[in-house]
Amino acid sequence: MTLDQATIDKLAEHVEDAELNRQEIVKITDDYPDMDWEDAYAIQYAIRARKEARGTRIAGLKMGLTSRAKMKQMGVEQPVYGFLTDYGACPEGGEIDASRFIHPRVEAEVAVVTNKTLRGPGCHIGAVLAAIDIVLPAVEIIDSRYKDFRFDLKSVVADNTSAAGYVVGGRSARPIDLDLPTLGVVMEKNGEIVELGAGAAVLGHPAASVAMLANMMAARGEEIPAGTFIMTGGITAAVGVAAGDNINVRYQDLGSLGFRFV
Amino acid sequence: MDQDKIRAYGDELYEALRKQQMVEPITAREPSITIEDAYAISQRILDRRIADGERVIGKKIGVTSRAVQSMLDVFQPDFGFLTDAMVFNSGEELPISEQLIQPRAEGEIAFILERDLQGPGVTAAEVLAATRGIMPCYEIVDSRIRDWKIRIQDTVADNASCGLFVLGDALVSPQDVDLTTCGMMLEKNGEIVATGAGAAALGSPVNAVAWLANTLGAYGIGLEAGEVILSGSLAALIPVRAGDCMNMRIGGIGSAWVRFV
Numbered sequence: 411m412t413l414d415q416a417t418i419d420k421l422a423e424h425v426e427d428a429e430l431n432r433q434e435i436v437k438i439t440d441d442y443p444d445m446d447w448e449d450a451y452a453i454q455y456a457i458r459a460r461k462e463a464r465g466t467r468i469a470g471l472k473m474g475l476t477s478r479a480k481m482k483q484m485g486v487e488q489p490v491y492g493f494l495t496d497y498g499a500c501p502e503g504g505e506i507d508a509s510r511f512i513h514p515r516v517e518a519e520v521a522v523v524t525n526k527t528l529r530g531p532g533c534h535i536g537a538v539l540a541a542i543d544i545v546l547p548a549v550e551i552i553d554s555r556y557k558d559f560r561f562d563l564k565s566v567v568a569d570n571t572s573a574a575g576y577v578v579g580g581r582s583a584r585p586i587d588l589d590l591p592t593l594g595v596v597m598e599k600n601g602e603i604v605e606l607g608a609g610a611a612v613l614g615h616p617a618a619s620v621a622m623l624a625n626m627m628a629a630r631g632e633e634i635p636a637g638t639f640i641m642t643g644g645i646t647a648a649v650g651v652a653a654g655d656n657i658n659v660r661y662q663d664l665g666s667l668g669f670r671f672v
Numbered sequence: 673m674d675q676d677k678i679r680a681y682g683d684e685l686y687e688a689l690r691k692q693q694m695v696e697p698i699t700a701r702e703p704s705i706t707i708e709d710a711y712a713i714s715q716r717i718l719d720r721r722i723a724d725g726e727r728v729i730g731k732k733i734g735v736t737s738r739a740v741q742s743m744l745d746v747f748q749p750d751f752g753f754l755t756d757a758m759v760f761n762s763g764e765e766l767p768i769s770e771q772l773i774q775p776r777a778e779g780e781i782a783f784i785l786e787r788d789l790q791g792p793g794v795t796a797a798e799v800l801a802a803t804r805g806i807m808p809c810y811e812i813v814d815s816r817i818r819d820w821k822i823r824i825q826d827t828v829a830d831n832a833s834c835g836l837f838v839l840g841d842a843l844v845s846p847q848d849v850d851l852t853t854c855g856m857m858l859e860k861n862g863e864i865v866a867t868g869a870g871a872a873a874l875g876s877p878v879n880a881v882a883w884l885a886n887t888l889g890a891y892g893i894g895l896e897a898g899e900v901i902l903s904g905s906l907a908a909l910i911p912v913r914a915g916d917c918m919n920m921r922i923g924g925i926g927s928a929w930v931r932f933v
Binding site: 595660663 | 738850852853854855856857863864867868869870871872875921922923924
């Protein structure tokens with residue numbers, strides 16, 4: 411840690427205000443270049459505490475930067491994680507008010523709900539597969555609070571890894587009935603295929619992403635309780651959206667989901 | 673383009689193929705070359721290969737995915753011929769250093785036909801009904817044109833940049849797989865280098881095969897029972913060289929493994 415508690419609290423307020431007021435800010439490492447990973451997560455957890463104090467329920471966890479190619483690009487060995495809020499839930503098949511966001515982007519993912527505690531270190535794919543109750547099709551709406559998407563990874567972690575909203579589809583499946591690395595997704599925007607990929611884009615296996623989440627949280631002395639909803643990380647690249655855009659995503663063995671921005 | 677020129681370019685590309693040599697883009701030398709001319713050149717190469725004793729065992733469609741289209745800056749599909757000299761099975765060593773020039777690997781879905789398909793007018797439904805099964809497949813594309821500096825006429829003339837292909841470990845019924853959402857993971861030397869899904873090939877590999885049947889139909893050529901039809905890459909092209917290993921798996925279909933020597 412390089413920052414004191416007062417600074418952490420101040421930055422948490424600053425970054426959360428940007429989210430709540432939909433106002434872009436410059437990346438916080440500009441003013442605090444020595445900030446480390448612990449500081450970054452401390453700010454994220456302070457934002458989480460601010461929300462909970464206000465009555466927001468934490469609806470789940472999310473993984474970010476789960477593409478190995480992107481990790482290499484950013485020069486890091488680990489992905490990042492954040493939390494999901496109750497108010498971030500957006501209805502499948504419904505309308506989403508684009509003005510809730512600054513510059514929203516969507517990415518297709520698979521989400522899971524666990525039914526056993528996951529505890530690192532040493533959490534592995536086998537433990538995760540045994541702890542997944544259901545797998546669901548999902549889309550994450552990310553919305554960096556940083557101006558023009560100019561940020562570094564520590565600023566992103568402080569900003570709750572750009573988490574803003576999520577949409578979950580209605581067809582779930584048991585993990586034993588799926589081959590998650592080859593589970594294909596096809597994303598259409600306004601009727602045109604814009605992105606496609608398969609589960610292996612997420613750290614080789616979406617369950618590996620959950621294992622890594624448990625192991626990263628263990629470093630803070632935390633575990634993932636049974637019943638946790640987890641977005642495992644983007645299978646596709648993030649696609650920019652605006653009012654008027656219609657998004658439809660098809661998933662192998664998991665049906666499809668759609669929504670539109672108004 | 674007159675017949676002599678078509679023959680000469682066909683012979684030049686045939687020699688380049690056999691000697692593993694690159695030639696300058698034909699479009700740089702013949703700016704007015706049409707797609708028809710280019711297919712005629714490709715036919716000349718095929719005639720030479722058949723004269724050498726090779727046999728046509730299938731057809732391929734190329735330039736179907738947005739990823740490949742933008743990589744090549746070519747925005748329409750094309751077709752080429754597959755011969756018995758090009759086919760390998762999963763697990764076999766692929767002698768690219770002895771046969772290819774600047775190879776790149778694509779992961780795709782191969783169709784094995786049970787019935788003939790004669791265009792024009794072939795629909796996606798007819799393609800599905802005529803398909804005995806589908807297989808995971810690598811196409812190892814290669815260009816005889818220097819540094820892959822190809823325009824659509826160059827790749828068409830060069831047998832749609834076909835090199836070799838490798839069929840995977842399973843044949844499954846197209847009725848058992850959603851061909852648009854089936855996902856593909858592609859590993860090179862143990863690292864995931866690309867993922868994709870069936871829809872990358874013209875929205876569906878079935879559409880790609882229908883396109884091929886109808887396009888070939890215009891030339892009086894049919895897709896024949898027993899033939900292998902490569903339906904187009906599901907992700908970006910991956911450059912490969914001797915010593916590389918690749919593994920791929922397509923959800924609901926199977927996998928294919930290859931080592932390049």
